[in-house]
Amino acid sequence: MSVDTKQETALVAVDWGTSSLRGARIAADGTVLEEKSAPRGILSVPAGGFPSAFQDEFGGWLAPGGLCLISGMAGSRQGWVEAPYCPCPAGFAELGAKLAWLDVPSQDGASPRVAIVPGLCCNQDTTPDVMRGEEVQIFGAMRLTGINTGSFVLPGTHSKWATVEHGRVTGFRTYMTGEFYALLSQHSILARTLKADAPFDETAFAQGVQRAREPGGLLHHAFSARTLSLFEKMEPGPLASYLSGLVIGEELRTRHLETDIEVVLIGSPALTQRYAQALALHGAGSRSLGSEATWAGLHALAGSLAQGAS
Amino acid sequence: MSVDTKQETALVAVDWGTSSLRGARIAADGTVLEEKSAPRGILSVPAGGFPSAFQDEFGGWLAPGGLCLISGMAGSRQGWVEAPYCPCPAGFAELGAKLAWLDVPSQDGASPRVAIVPGLCCNQDTTPDVMRGEEVQIFGAMRLTGINTGSFVLPGTHSKWATVEHGRVTGFRTYMTGEFYALLSQHSILARTLKADAPFDETAFAQGVQRAREPGGLLHHAFSARTLSLFEKMEPGPLASYLSGLVIGEELRTRHLETDIEVVLIGSPALTQRYAQALALHGAGSRSLGSEATWAGLHALAGSLAQGAS
Numbered sequence: 200m201s202v203d204t205k206q207e208t209a210l211v212a213v214d215w216g217t218s219s220l221r222g223a224r225i226a227a228d229g230t231v232l233e234e235k236s237a238p239r240g241i242l243s244v245p246a247g248g249f250p251s252a253f254q255d256e257f258g259g260w261l262a263p264g265g266l267c268l269i270s271g272m273a274g275s276r277q278g279w280v281e282a283p284y285c286p287c288p289a290g291f292a293e294l295g296a297k298l299a300w301l302d303v304p305s306q307d308g309a310s311p312r313v314a315i316v317p318g319l320c321c322n323q324d325t326t327p328d329v330m331r332g333e334e335v336q337i338f339g340a341m342r343l344t345g346i347n348t349g350s351f352v353l354p355g356t357h358s359k360w361a362t363v364e365h366g367r368v369t370g371f372r373t374y375m376t377g378e379f380y381a382l383l384s385q386h387s388i389l390a391r392t393l394k395a396d397a398p399f400d401e402t403a404f405a406q407g408v409q410r411a412r413e414p415g416g417l418l419h420h421a422f423s424a425r426t427l428s429l430f431e432k433m434e435p436g437p438l439a440s441y442l443s444g445l446v447i448g449e450e451l452r453t454r455h456l457e458t459d460i461e462v463v464l465i466g467s468p469a470l471t472q473r474y475a476q477a478l479a480l481h482g483a484g485s486r487s488l489g490s491e492a493t494w495a496g497l498h499a500l501a502g503s504l505a506q507g508a509s
Numbered sequence: 510m511s512v513d514t515k516q517e518t519a520l521v522a523v524d525w526g527t528s529s530l531r532g533a534r535i536a537a538d539g540t541v542l543e544e545k546s547a548p549r550g551i552l553s554v555p556a557g558g559f560p561s562a563f564q565d566e567f568g569g570w571l572a573p574g575g576l577c578l579i580s581g582m583a584g585s586r587q588g589w590v591e592a593p594y595c596p597c598p599a600g601f602a603e604l605g606a607k608l609a610w611l612d613v614p615s616q617d618g619a620s621p622r623v624a625i626v627p628g629l630c631c632n633q634d635t636t637p638d639v640m641r642g643e644e645v646q647i648f649g650a651m652r653l654t655g656i657n658t659g660s661f662v663l664p665g666t667h668s669k670w671a672t673v674e675h676g677r678v679t680g681f682r683t684y685m686t687g688e689f690y691a692l693l694s695q696h697s698i699l700a701r702t703l704k705a706d707a708p709f710d711e712t713a714f715a716q717g718v719q720r721a722r723e724p725g726g727l728l729h730h731a732f733s734a735r736t737l738s739l740f741e742k743m744e745p746g747p748l749a750s751y752l753s754g755l756v757i758g759e760e761l762r763t764r765h766l767e768t769d770i771e772v773v774l775i776g777s778p779a780l781t782q783r784y785a786q787a788l789a790l791h792g793a794g795s796r797s798l799g800s801e802a803t804w805a806g807l808h809a810l811a812g813s814l815a816q817g818a819s
Contacts, residue, residue: 419684
């Protein structure tokens with residue numbers, strides 16, 4: 200993508216997560232003009248420190264009266280201001296109506312229009328589920344792929360599987376897959392033998408995914424990472440990939456995937472590649488997107504606001 | 510049970526685990542004459558230190574030519590001597606034939622006969638599973654209950670579900686249930702809200718067990734411990750019991766229990782009570798035994814040795 204630094208900023212898009220802060224200057228046509236990131240996640244911002252942290256990082260990008268949309272944990276109870284979850288089903292209209300507008304004083308000229316995008320919730324009357332930030336990525340992925348009905352999966356510490364119908368998220372489920380993997384590989388009895396920094400082993404990963412489909416469940420299969428090592432049937436190197444296959448395979452097992460499905464994966468290449476492989480072992484197809492989905496989502500949301508206002 | 514300290518020791522029974530060492534002086538009729546325990550688990554014993562630790566604790570109990578049977582992790586690779594796993598199906602005959610006899614010098618008179626009981630393994634050609642120490646408790650429980658065919662369950666850090674047919678363990682499965690609970694309650698995102706030391710809450714526990722039966726799997730359901738708290742649908746107090754119900758419920762879910770089954774539970778009262786409640790929610794019955802199963806198992810094994818020798 201050729202970047203024209205002279206093009207005017209139509210939107211400052213910010214993804215303010217737990218441990219990192221990323222931003223992009225975006226043109227009216229969606230072109231990303233400039234990106235930056237800083238290790239200033241919400242957990243590192245002192246109480247009351249959000250306005251000045253924001254000015255430090257993005258004050259220079261915001262023209263008088265300019266628009267800034269912020270997604271992610273900045274809208275959580277521990278963030279800048281709490282933006283209450285928007286219940287599913289939710290599309291651009293519902294998200295736009297629930298934006299939490301901030302009172303950010305102007306440096307000079309008209310005050311900028313700065314809002315925090317709410318997260319989504321579902322099943323809030325029984326056993327709730329929540330996401331914050333992923334909803335923007337899903338909307339961005341819809342825009343980038345043209346898919347408005349389907350399954351969107353965001354692998355990570357807390358993986359999200361969202362069902363989208365006609366451009367609206369109708370429901371989703373969180374899986375603590377990445378966190379379980381970290382707990383097991385770092386703090387469990389398996390940590391003694393497993394080499395967490397060993398290179399990814401595709402064969403061992405596939406073994407884990409297949410193993411997860413057999414009866415017994417994760418509580419049982421996780422122990423096989425110990426016994427395979429005890430009986431010298433697997434080296435400490437591939438063991439980490441096997442365990443990764445076990446937990447990702449367990450996530451997929453519960454989905455009862457139809458084989459003609461194509462899933463949209465959104466995440467880092469390292470993770471989406473593993474999920475794509477695991478999905479293929481289940482006979483399911485996938486296509487993958489990265490961080491561009493966040494900027495596309497915030498840009499599309501800004502567009503829907505302008506449309507609503509016109 | 511009335512204890513006659515003048516009765517003669519027929520067997521010194523020892524359960525040498527990872528973190529603790531327990532022993533009992535047992536009469537020919539199975540009466541436990543005396544018990545002792547020490548915080549001298551195998552991990553605390555320095556290399557080469559097993560013979561002297563053993564003499565310190567049990568030398569005074571062993572008559573010249575007396576018999577001592579040791580079960581548990583003392584027979585593991587990190588223990589006194591490695592007693593290779595005995596493959597299933599296994600009964601007294603198979604265990605007795607695989608005892609690892611130790612060369613323990615006599616203090617005075619004939620040398621004592623000291624042996625380590627091997628653990629059991631199953632599926633050793635494909636995905637192996639193992640136990641060490643639990644096999645003795647299962648054999649003891651068979652003797653105490655008179656049940657020679659059924660399901661024997663040993664809840665704990667690594668729970669074991671064993672299938673017993675005509676007095677022999679035909680197979681078993683390990684579940685890392687207790688370890689998963691510890692990881693989630695101490696090291697995961699749930700640790701922030703959950704009060705691990707709160708009193709046991711039967712209602713929340715039952716909610717967890719029932720929740721585990723719904724679609725989604727443990728990776729998904731564990732996240733509900735966070736969202737129920739986030740939406741103020743559960744207090745931090747009962748949350749620990751809810752999580753306990755989720756993991757024990759997940760273990761039970763994978764068993765596809767028939768409702769007319771009666772399971773024999775062997776373990777600490779705190780744990781067997783939780784399992785009994787969870788089993789009842791699945792429509793299954795249970796009876797519970799405690800540490801007496803270990804002494805009964807080693808005594809029965811000693812009896813089978815004497816019988817074999819006669």
